[in-house]
Amino acid sequence: MSDILELVRKRTSSRMPFDLERPVAEEQLAGILEAARWSPTAHNMQNFEIVVVDDRKVLEAIGSIERPISETFVRENYQQLSFSEEELLERKTGILATMFPPSWRNPDFRLDEIDDEEIASMQTPLPTSAVLLVVVYDPRRRAPASEGDFLGILSLGCVMENMWLAAESMGIGLQIVSSLSSGVEVKRILGIPDDLIIAFSCRLGYPASKPAEYLRVRRDVKDFTHHNRFGD
Numbered sequence: 001m002s003d004i005l006e007l008v009r010k011r012t013s014s015r016m017p018f019d020l021e022r023p024v025a026e027e028q029l030a031g032i033l034e035a036a037r038w039s040p041t042a043h044n045m046q047n048f049e050i051v052v053v054d055d056r057k058v059l060e061a062i063g064s065i066e067r068p069i070s071e072t073f074v075r076e077n078y079q080q081l082s083f084s085e086e087e088l089l090e091r092k093t094g095i096l097a098t099m100f101p102p103s104w105r106n107p108d109f110r111l112d113e114i115d116d117e118e119i120a121s122m123q124t125p126l127p128t129s130a131v132l133l134v135v136v137y138d139p140r141r142r143a144p145a146s147e148g149d150f151l152g153i154l155s156l157g158c159v160m161e162n163m164w165l166a167a168e169s170m171g172i173g174l175q176i177v178s179s180l181s182s183g184v185e186v187k188r189i190l191g192i193p194d195d196l197i198i199a200f201s202c203r204l205g206y207p208a209s210k211p212a213e214y215l216r217v218r219r220d221v222k223d224f225t226h227h228n229r230f231g232d
């Protein structure tokens, strides 16, 4: 129990470039995919496919896709930002503002009011990675009587966490890259059929340099636990 809890606490987002000289070994990748295989899914529908991308040219093609930032994203993101470590420790949710370009720290952010340099800084290239896993949702493998396939979508979260913990246990860094889920470019490059949906993509690898420490916060257990009745 203590080992699994330690692993759960240690798992973190690895947003740095990965070392291309140190690829993820085949057995390790197999272990991560095995963890995905044994994920719980609603009705055991196993509603996912995984595209393993380790071809440098394909990785570069995906890395060079423009990932435009929407005004809505920046506005909603602003609501979650903390502007100091003290504020983040107090709030216990969300992210530190310094992780984003300065223009995102403006509540009245408007895309048409920022200059080209700022736009360029918002569209940082995808950091290098040895492997990218693109997890594809197959809505046809739908859990019965689940409105909007809520249960199927939850299942994809189990796949994500299983893979993340497996990678963490091997000392391999992982970052979820949600921006690769929208648009048609990744689907086109990877030949993913139109009726399937990219659920999430994750970069995998060993950090190219010592990862920068960053403040990680969580609500306390008592903040989200209710005893016998909601609100108590």
Ligand SMILES: Cc1cc2nc3c(=O)[nH]c(=O)nc-3n(C[C@H](O)[C@H](O)[C@H](O)COP(=O)(O)O)c2cc1C
Residues within 6 Å of the ligand: 011, 012, 013, 015, 095, 175, 176, 177, 178, 179, 216
């Ligand atoms: C569904 C989902 C989508 C996420 N998308 C991104 C993303 O696009 N980019 C990123 O750097 N992190 C992404 N994350 C990671 C979260 O930001 C991160 O888990 C959270 O801030 C807590 O930090 P930690 O992972 O270091 O504990 C995502 C996580 C989840 C579960």
